[in-house]
Amino acid sequence: MKLIASNISVIRGEELILEDISFTVSSNEALIVRGANGTGKSTLLRAIAGLLPLETGTFSVDDPDNEFGDSTHSQLCHYLGHENAMKPAMTVGENLAFWQEFAGQPHLEIDEAMEMVGLDGLQDVPFSHLSTGQRRRISISRLLISYRPIWLLDEPTAGLDAASEKQFAKLMQIHLEDGGLIIAATHIPLGLENTKELVFGEQE
Amino acid sequence: MSELFGTQYFGFIASSFGVTLIVLLGMTIWILMTYHARRKALAKLEAAGIKRANKT
Amino acid sequence: MTIADTQNLPRGLTALANPTRFLALVRVVLPVLTIITIGLLAIGLWLGFSVPDDYQQGRTVRIMFVHVPSVWMAMGAYMVMVSGALGVLVWRHPLADVAARAAAPLGACFTFLGLATGSIWGRPMWGTWWVWDARLTSFLILFIIYLGLIALWNSMEEPAKSARIAAVAILVGAINIPIIKFSVDWFTTLHQPASVLRTDGPKLAPEFLYPLLTMGLAFLFLFLTLHLMAMRNEILRRQIRTLQRKAAREIRSANKAST
Amino acid sequence: MIALLKRDLKLSFRSGGGAAIALLFYFAVVVSMPFAIGPDPILLSTIGGATLWIGALLASLLGLERLFQSDAEDGSLDQMLISPTPLAAQVFTKSFVHWLVTGLPLTLMAPVFGLFLGMSQNALLASMATLAVGTPAISFIGAVGAAITVSLSRGGLLLSVLVMPMCIPVLIFGVGAVRAAVTEPDPFLPPFLLVAAISLFFAVIGPFASALALRQGAS
Numbered sequence: 226m227k228l229i230a231s232n233i234s235v236i237r238g239e240e241l242i243l244e245d246i247s248f249t250v251s252s253n254e255a256l257i258v259r260g261a262n263g264t265g266k267s268t269l270l271r272a273i274a275g276l277l278p279l280e281t282g283t284f285s286v287d288d289p290d291n292e293f294g295d296s297t298h299s300q301l302c303h304y305l306g307h308e309n310a311m312k313p314a315m316t317v318g319e320n321l322a323f324w325q326e327f328a329g330q331p332h333l334e335i336d337e338a339m340e341m342v343g344l345d346g347l348q349d350v351p352f353s354h355l356s357t358g359q360r361r362r363i364s365i366s367r368l369l370i371s372y373r374p375i376w377l378l379d380e381p382t383a384g385l386d387a388a389s390e391k392q393f394a395k396l397m398q399i400h401l402e403d404g405g406l407i408i409a410a411t412h413i414p415l416g417l418e419n420t421k422e423l424v425f426g427e428q429e
Numbered sequence: 430m431s432e433l434f435g436t437q438y439f440g441f442i443a444s445s446f447g448v449t450l451i452v453l454l455g456m457t458i459w460i461l462m463t464y465h466a467r468r469k470a471l472a473k474l475e476a477a478g479i480k481r482a483n484k485t
Numbered sequence: 486m487t488i489a490d491t492q493n494l495p496r497g498l499t500a501l502a503n504p505t506r507f508l509a510l511v512r513v514v515l516p517v518l519t520i521i522t523i524g525l526l527a528i529g530l531w532l533g534f535s536v537p538d539d540y541q542q543g544r545t546v547r548i549m550f551v552h553v554p555s556v557w558m559a560m561g562a563y564m565v566m567v568s569g570a571l572g573v574l575v576w577r578h579p580l581a582d583v584a585a586r587a588a589a590p591l592g593a594c595f596t597f598l599g600l601a602t603g604s605i606w607g608r609p610m611w612g613t614w615w616v617w618d619a620r621l622t623s624f625l626i627l628f629i630i631y632l633g634l635i636a637l638w639n640s641m642e643e644p645a646k647s648a649r650i651a652a653v654a655i656l657v658g659a660i661n662i663p664i665i666k667f668s669v670d671w672f673t674t675l676h677q678p679a680s681v682l683r684t685d686g687p688k689l690a691p692e693f694l695y696p697l698l699t700m701g702l703a704f705l706f707l708f709l710t711l712h713l714m715a716m717r718n719e720i721l722r723r724q725i726r727t728l729q730r731k732a733a734r735e736i737r738s739a740n741k742a743s744t
Numbered sequence: 745m746i747a748l749l750k751r752d753l754k755l756s757f758r759s760g761g762g763a764a765i766a767l768l769f770y771f772a773v774v775v776s777m778p779f780a781i782g783p784d785p786i787l788l789s790t791i792g793g794a795t796l797w798i799g800a801l802l803a804s805l806l807g808l809e810r811l812f813q814s815d816a817e818d819g820s821l822d823q824m825l826i827s828p829t830p831l832a833a834q835v836f837t838k839s840f841v842h843w844l845v846t847g848l849p850l851t852l853m854a855p856v857f858g859l860f861l862g863m864s865q866n867a868l869l870a871s872m873a874t875l876a877v878g879t880p881a882i883s884f885i886g887a888v889g890a891a892i893t894v895s896l897s898r899g900g901l902l903l904s905v906l907v908m909p910m911c912i913p914v915l916i917f918g919v920g921a922v923r924a925a926v927t928e929p930d931p932f933l934p935p936f937l938l939v940a941a942i943s944l945f946f947a948v949i950g951p952f953a954s955a956l957a958l959r960q961g962a963s
Contacts, residue, residue, distance in 0.1 A: 238643045274826050276962050300828050308819025314758035315751070326747035328827060445548040445605040449555070449598055453707065456594050460714045467721040474728040574956075626909045633905040640896050649960035654892050654906060657953050661910045664942065668913035671935075672920070 226288050227251040228273075228298060228375060228406060233282035235265075235272045242268045245282070248423055252374075255397070255407040255417050260425025266410035267306075269425075270377045273408065275299030293374065303373040305381055309364035311352045317363055318348035321370055328371035338369040343392060357384045365393060368400075376400060378409040391416070504720045507580060511713050518710040525703035532696035548606040550696055554704035555598035556620070559627060561708060562592025566634070567659045570652035580716070582648030583723075585655060586638050587715035591708060593631035599624050623662075623669045630658045644723055745829055745837050752841040766803040766846040767853065773799035774857040785862035792861035793922030796871045799857075800850045800879055801911055807846045808886035808907070809893075809900035811838060812958065816894050825962050831955035839887040839950060840880075847879030870925030870932060874939055878918040881943040884950030885910045891954035895961040914942055 228250045235243040242265040250256045258266045271277045273284060275297070286298045293301055311320045321335045339345045342362040347355070355363065361384045368376060376397070382390050394416040397407055401419065409415060533550040565588040572581025603621050604614050615621075637654055641647030756763045777795045778788055815821040824834055854875050855868040863871070889907035893899030917935040924930035 236645065238645055271822075274822075276822060276825055296828065299826055302826065304822060304826055306819050306822055308817075308822070310819035310823050312751070312755060312814075312818065312820070314755060319751075319754070323747055323751045324823075327751075327829075328823075441605050441609055442547050445551055445602040448601045448605070449551045452594055452598050452601075456591065456711060460711055460718060463718050464714060464721070467718060467725060470725050471721055471728070474725060474732065477732070626912060629905070630909045633902070633909065636902055636905060637892070637896075640898070640902055646895070646960065650892055650895070650957055653888075653953060653957040653960065657888050657892075657910070657949075660949060661913075664913045664945075665909065668916045668938075671938075672916045 226286065226292065226374060226404065226406070228408075229285045229287060230273070231282055231285070233269075233272060233284070234280045235268055235277050236280050237268055237277065241280070243272065246423075247282075248421075250406045250408060250421070252404045252406055253401045253419060255401060255409065255415070255420045256423055257415065257420050258408065258410040258423045258425065259412065264425035266425060267379050270304065270379050270408065270410055271306075273299070273375075274302050274304040274377050276304075298375070301373055302375040302377050303368045303371075304377045304379075305364060305368060306379050307383070309360050310367070311360065311364060313353035314351065316349050316351050317344075317355070320352055321363070321367065324367050325370040328373075330372045331370065332372040333369045335370055338366040339363070341369055341392075341396060342366045343389070358386055358389060361385055362389055362393075365396070369396070374405045376405060376407045376409075378407060378411070380411055381409055382411060382413050382415070504580065504724075508717060508720060511717050515710065515713060518706055518713070522703060522706040522710050525699060525706055529696055529700035529703045532699055536692050536696055546693065548602055549693075550700045552599060552602035552606055553697060554701045555595045555602060556624065557701055558704045558708050559592055559596040559599050559624065561705070562588045562595060562712075563627070563631075563659070563662070565712065566592065566655050570655040570659075573648050573652040574656075580720075582644065582651065583716050583719045584712070585648075585651065587712055587719050589631060589635050589638065591711055591715060593628065593635060595704075595708070596624055596628045596631055600628060617673050619666075619670045619673045622673060623666050626665050626669070627662070630662075634658065644726075745833055748834055748837045749841060752838060753844065756841065756845040763845040763849070766807045767849050769806055770799045770803040770850050770853070771857065773802060775860060778860060789862045789864060789867065792858055792863035792867055793871050793874075793926075794919050795861055796854050796858060796875065797878075797915055797918050797922070800847070800854075800875055801882060801915060803850055804842075804846050804879060804882040804886060805904050805907060807842060808883075808890045809903055811842055811887060811890040812894040813890075813899065821894075821958070822962070825959065831958060832951040835887055835891070835951040835954040835958070836947070839883045839954075842887070843880050843883040847875075847883055851875040851879060864926060866925045867922055870922045870936075874918040874921045874936055877936065877940045877943055878914050881914045881939070881946045882907075882911055884943070884946035885914075888950050888953045888957065891957035891961070894958065914939060917942070 230249070231247050233243055233246045234241060246269065248256065258269060260266055268277060272279060284298045286293070286301065310324075311317075315323075317339070318335060321338070325331050325335065333341070336345060336348070339347065342365055344359060344362055344366070347359070347363075352360065352363070365381070382393060385393060390413070397409075397415065397417055401407065401417065407417075529550065533547055536547075566585045569581045569583075569585025569588065572578040573585070600621060603624070604616075607616050607618075607621070608614055634651065634654060638647065638651055641650065774795055777791070781787060781791065812821060815824065825831060827834075851872055854872050858868040858871060886903070886907050888910075889903040890899075892906060893903045896902060917939045921932055921935035921939065924935060925932045
């Protein structure tokens with residue numbers, strides 16, 4: 226499976242933030258998008274996820290063995306933004322149960338996913354009681370409870386300590402080995418092997 | 430035209446045309462004023478802009 | 486909205502897509518429009534005052550020469566906004582939002598005029614300044630819709646994103662106007678049947694019709710002139726905004742370079 | 745969608761949920777009316793239907809501002825925009841939950857509050873019927889207003905100004921039906937059915953318009 230981006234340009238507000246960007250990412254591969262703040266890393270991820278209209282260019286998915294039927298590329302994506310997309314008033318278990326039922330294609334069990342991020346046992350704790358690091362890890366576990374081949378990660382390791390970072394790198398590695406692909410916008414090296422780079426802002 | 434004045438309806442006709450005149454004139458003047466104000470601001474910015482472009 | 490995505494526009498509109506060319510066009514057309522407007526206003530007023538009194542309403546019928554055109558233009562302005570909204574959402578025309586945004590204050594003014602002259606016209610006939618009759622009430626609601634849209638535009642920062650959100654608001658307003666009209670008619674049965682806007686053609690004696698239509702045309706050209714000027718102001722406002730943002734960015738990069 | 749329905753219902757009754765507050769606000773508006781107008785039952789009963797309806801309108805508008813605001817703030821809105829379920833269906837669900845949490849309780853409590861206003865038996869039944877059929881329209885129209893103002897700073901005030909003109913037909917026919925139920929010659933059914941028609945109309949138009957507004961606001 227491949228995600229192909231051909232001469233993408235996106236306008237946000239009035240400024241042309243992305244101009245004529247093309248790349249391909251195939252299964253078991255990760256694309257690391259680097260560059261200074263405001264050079265369009267998040268814009269690219271939001272554009273792939275379908276949250277931003279494209280001025281020119283298209284995204285297409287090359288799916289040889291027709292594994293995913295006719296769903297559009299944005300329906301094959303998990304988008305992990307700066308926000309955690311969890312309701313503080315509800316408990317962790319309720320939040321994850323909602324997202325598993327809402328997103329469809331259930332993958333890991335909730336307890337299993339929470340164990341993978343090392344937070345097993347917090348099911349009945351209201352989300353508001355968690356620390357920022359724990360909240361981030363719970364929103365990462367959301368990626369595990371329903372299956373999407375493409376992971377779009379915006380500053381995934383923000384708010385994580387060293388141990389959780391290594392743990393998250395392991396999870397990403399497993400996702401790649403399962404035939405998934407990752408596009409991550411980050412400054413900190415993620416410690417993944419098979420990666421490609423896309424650098425913004427420094428070329429000129 | 431002459432028999433128009435002095436009738437008790439004169440007040441109403443005058444006031445309705447008066448209101449129309451005031452509102453339409455007011456709108457036109459308001460648009461012209463903003464036009465000139467913005468022209469001046471634009472000119473100032475462009476002038477400053479040009480200077481800044483040379484400096485860096 | 487770059488110029489690139491307007492190639493699917495009808496030929497004429499593409500030419501207007503570029504703001505600078507539009508400003509040049511405005512500079513040429515404005516004087517002509519102003520002369521026509523003043524001319525029509527003069528003829529209309531002169532005709533209006535030289536016409537004999539109406540047997541029923543006496544002299545106050547002359548107020549109609551101002552009230553009815555204002556009402557027409559109030560609705561006309563909303564039509565311009567609806568086409569602007571469609572221009573933004575369907576063709577993504579860069580000037581569509583400018584046209585819609587420029588038309589709103591004008592529409593609000595004409596609606597206010599329609600209300601003011603309507604209530605003054607009603608005063609001698611019905612004895613009170615405000616009467617809850619169908620047309621005046623629906624124009625009161627239209628006035629609130631206009632003010633709501635103007636408040637919406639003012640509260641939004643980025644013209645590009647706010648253009649599409651405002652366009653949705655305009656279209657939702659447009660869908661509601663017939664419903665509001667129907668409910669207001671049901672709510673009120675007092676107002677005399679609209680003498681001019683009848684389906685079987687104007688009931689008015691011909692000598693009243695000519696001044697009315699002239700004044701109608703005069704108001705139309707007045708609206709067009711003011712609308713073009715308001716659009717020019719809006720384009721200038723956006724150019725100023727872009728320059729200010731560019732200046733801020735240059736200072737930021739200048740600071741970075743110097744630290 | 746069912747998941748969204750369950751979650752939003754659960755959320756409304758948790759801390760910060762809109763359910764109880766809207767009902768209390770409704771109670772405050774209705775009870776304050778006799779203090780303003782005086783205890784005379786004849787006068788109160790004539791404006792009873794209107795008070796119940798204006799109270800319901802204001803109480804519904806109160807709860808609408810947070811309809812999409814909370815999702816936008818914590819990032820859920822982005823996930824909703826990406827999910828395969830059509831956005832219009834999600835908006836329909838959220839508006840329906842808003843009606844369940846504010847519109848329905850108001851309708852059920854209307855007869856109780858009507859007693860304070862000295863309304864007759866017919867009037868109480870009529871206002872309950874019209875509110876039951878009319879409050880959904882307010883939720884669906886309000887959802888459009890909420891979607892339009894979600895990305896604005898002080899969206900709440902603007903929401904009411906934008907939504908108020910759209911709710912006037914519902915108000916006119918709603919209160920008209922209540923008055924018709926009391927005064928003999930006027931038929932109750934036509935205005936009542938018109939309110940129902942408006943509700944159904946906005947049940948379809950509202951979600952699509954809101955989805956369009958939400959999608960534009962996301963970029």
